[in-house]
Amino acid sequence: MKWDRRTFLQTLLTWGVTQESLTWLNSNQQLQKYYQTLAEPTHRKLALLVGINDYGQGYSLKGCVTDVERQKDLLIHRFKFNPQDVLTLTDKEATRQGIETAFLEHLIKQAKAGDVVIFHFSGYGNYVNIPPDIVPTITKGQLPGIIAKDGITKTQGNPSTDNILEDTLRLLGRSLSTDKVTMILDTSYHSIGQTVQGNLRVRSFPYPTDNIERDEFTFQAELKQKLPKSKAGSSAGIILTAARSGQLATEIKGNGFSAGLFTYALTQHLWSSVPASRLNITLNKTTEQILPIMGGKQEPQQENSPSQPLFTYYLLPPISQGSEAFISSLEDAEKANITLTGFPANIVRYYGLDSIFYPLNDQSSSTPLQLRSCNGLTGKVRQLSSDQDSNKPLAVGQLLQESLRCLPRSIGLTVALDPKLQRIERVDATSAFSAIDIVSDVMTEGEQPIDCILGLRSSFSTPSSQVQERESYSLFLPGGVELPNTIGKSGEAIKSAIERLRPTLEKLLAMKLWGLTLNEGSSQVPWRVILEGLDPKSYAIAQRQTARTNSKTIQQQTKDNKNVPLEPNLAGLPKVPRGTRLRYRLENLGEKPLYYLVLGINSSGKAIAYVPPYEEDIEPSEDEQRFIEPGMKGFVPATSTGLTWTTSSTKGWEHTLAIAAIAPFEKTLEALKKISEFKTDKDQILTLQNPLVVAKALLQDLETASSQTNTLLEANPDTYILDVKAWSTLSFVYQVI
Structure with a gap:
């Protein structure tokens, strides 16, 4: 395998190391040995x-x-x-x-x-x-x-x-x-x-x-x-x-x-x-x-092997970009069967017909492939153009990259009922869920995917921790882990429990919709986000960056970003003490202004959102921006405002999404304005009482932004059409200890 300069630099960028940082690499004998090993032919x-x-x-x-x-x-x-x-x-x-x-x-x-x-x-x-x-x-x-x-x-x-x-x-x-x-x-x-x-x-x-x-x-x-x-x-x-x-x-x-x-x-x-x-x-x-x-x-x-601690499979794939699918077989010159490989399972579950793929590294001249049917991890595609002279031949093994993501507008929750519930409880629960329009399916058994389980706390407890509250109903993750703040009182009727849990169900659906926008691997919006702790000086906790960008962008990153902190070399997800002050560093690495939001769920189970100032008549401070100009960076929250973002006082997991788009989040802003604490003249961190409304508004905004770049599909009243050139959603998960 040839180790050329371009592959070497791309690898450094993957690790967050720039060309100017090579003096550090030269002093690290372990990394030098690792590079030498990679350079040897396999x-x-x-x-x-x-x-x-x-x-x-x-x-x-x-x-x-x-x-x-x-x-x-x-x-x-x-x-x-x-x-x-x-x-x-x-x-x-x-x-x-x-x-x-x-x-x-x-x-x-x-x-x-x-x-x-x-x-x-x-x-x-x-x-x-x-x-x-x-x-x-x-x-x-x-x-x-x-x-x-x-x-x-x-x-x-x-x-x-x-x-x-x-x-x-x-x-x-x-x-x-x-x-x-x-x-x-x-x-x-x-x-x-x-x-x-x-x-x-x-x-x-x-x-x-x-x-x-x-x-x-x-x-x-x-x-x-x-x-x-x-x-x-x-x-x-x-x-x-x-x-x-x-x-x-x-x-x-x-x-x-x-x-x-x-x-x-x-x-x-x-x-x-x-x-x-x-x-x-x-x-x-x-x-x-x-x-x-x-x-x-x-x-x-x-x-880890002491001699080979870094790269999972010990080799660089010949192809320097990732993909979301590949052609597994051909039906004819224009139709093929594909296998979906590069999507999280929750996205595969709702990946809609008409979604568009392009062959890897060939979007400028190849004919797009449109998804015509999908069954689990397999699907059928056909070339959009009917002009066979302009179509490039399809080939088995050809890698495909996502271009347009189609998602159904009508997505609900699938709730499973604990098998240990009595028959009358299951009947009453099914009846109660039928009155909640965001619950699309209620299951008692089967092999289909679910979003949560309604059950008895004792059903998922270990024998040593079982309690006598048999009728304490709660919501659980598919793996049987109890969701925070969902346990009811002993003796509660199951219909009353379901009504009590309605806000939690709405929050779960909001999180589900947010998760369907994740596209770190496929997004063509060039930006980077670094989660930093402030104690009191800033230090890197985690870093996320889109990688599917053009060579000009990569060169600009190498030239302009000299002091990007490396992500900590620690096993497992980051651990952050309770009460830690946090800051997100947002860097626009492209050529268009980027509008942004940060949404998430804290360890107390509350839905939160960071909103930059939006009032046009107010001049924001230098680091308090409505959008990020090309080549510039912004901070969330802005340093000059004195606003603080701290981890919750409750131990647990926090999950935040940093979202960028090439157009303003107008619908999302309208949804946020309904919160009594909302102010348009300054940045703020809000607790969302209406996370589901915000989630649906966000999808509308991402579709609006996508309409600026989508030239292949017409608007569909039943489908969100999202273009990877128009938006990016990056995910951060850390444990509050």
Whole structure:
């Protein structure tokens, strides 16, 4: 692989490093070594992908084979693995012998020094109780292990499992001739004694096992004996796990598909991101997608190789831009089947017909492709032009980038009812929800995606924390985590509970609509936002930036932005103490003025908005701006006004969205003016009593801005048509501690 100057600089920009900062890089030997490693040619890229849905014995998962398909598509089409070098084992192929033999034959025997190796496993895991006479040094007498297709045996009492221990996987990884190894384990070991949590399937087998074959340790001993001395203290490369110890790995439900929540978020980010994203940033972005579903109860973890700590898959994809889909097959010269890859699952759920894609790096001369049907992660497109002479031929594997996003105007909430509710409770709840127009569906069971669960607090409590308030109704995330400030009093009637929860339901729908505008990967609005803490001097907490910009913009960034702080190299989402003063630094890197808003939910569960001054007759101060001029920056809140933005006094998670558009937010402003505290002559931070009204107004404003650049589709009364050249929504999630 050739390491040219352009790719090198693009990689630096991905990390927030400018050309003028190279003196810092020269003093960092670890980074120098990393760049040298990337510059070396990679002769081969090998992958072994394992996914097991059908375990038999009455136990099954839904999304493991989808995980394998998503990883395979990512490696072949994004990272340019040779299809012959990607071996997949699913269901009946993924026996213990099949997995171990494939690792030995496909990976260990073929991999040479400098090669890239990926191992992925999706399936059940659990803990194995180890007798002291086998391994007397084991803490608590347990070791984690994955379960192969033939690993579950019915016995009297609880089933028994035959595991491949995680330590065995590490030894297999160390046995490779290369240290460029990444293992992805979308499984978990901690048991809750059931196969579901909330509305999600759990990848922890519900029982630990006392069964351990002594041959497992004989196999480990053979692997250790064959390790060369140079590998004695080495690591198995990078290991990415779906959850930390004591947490659960879960499966997400989409329209017509299931997938590992971790694998889906990870592959989605790697499809849409630019090259060489640092590993901690990749996991941060992945965790951001998991949080609205599991509420901090599933946090992906990383175990870094000391020699290779930064880039997830140890290579730069030949293509320097991300994509949202690829052509999987052709129907004829103008029609193709596509796979959606680079969108969060909540956007795929509502991605509308007529949406427009362009082939990667070819929007100026290629014919746009219009989405004509969609089923889960697959869709059908056709070229818009009927002039075959002007159409460029379509090709399997061609990467596609989003141009126009169509979203239905009528989007509601899907609420699931706790299965532990009594029949009369379910009947009353269904009747009560039918009177709330923003609730589109009420489900009692099924495999469809949901937005929240109405249930009893005791249903989602651990045995040690159960309370006697059986009739305490509350709202929960799909993963069974209680939403703040939604618990009712004991003895409350379920219809009264639903009426009490109406404002929370409206807020949930507002958050859902805000989330449908996220487009950091696909937006062509060039800007950057840095979240800073003030203690009292400013320091960077997180940074987000659109990447799909032209070369002129990238050159301007390199020239003008010399002191951009690097995002902290910390695992997990940022942690910010309660009461910390915050500031957002907004930088316009393009050639058009940008109007902006900041919206969010704080850790107390309140919807908030920052609004710049809008009164035309008032001259704003130097850093108090209605919009940001090209090449300039603004601060939220403006420093000169004395307005402070502080984290909540309540521990929890805060989620904010920084939104920019090429036209003013007139409808949103009208909605905000209805708040009694609103003032047009200064910037302000407002608590939103009407977040849903604000959310709908925002979508109207983004569509109005898009009308300035959209030349392909006419307005549709049933659809919001949003152009990636007209708006950008960046997401910030951090934990208040």
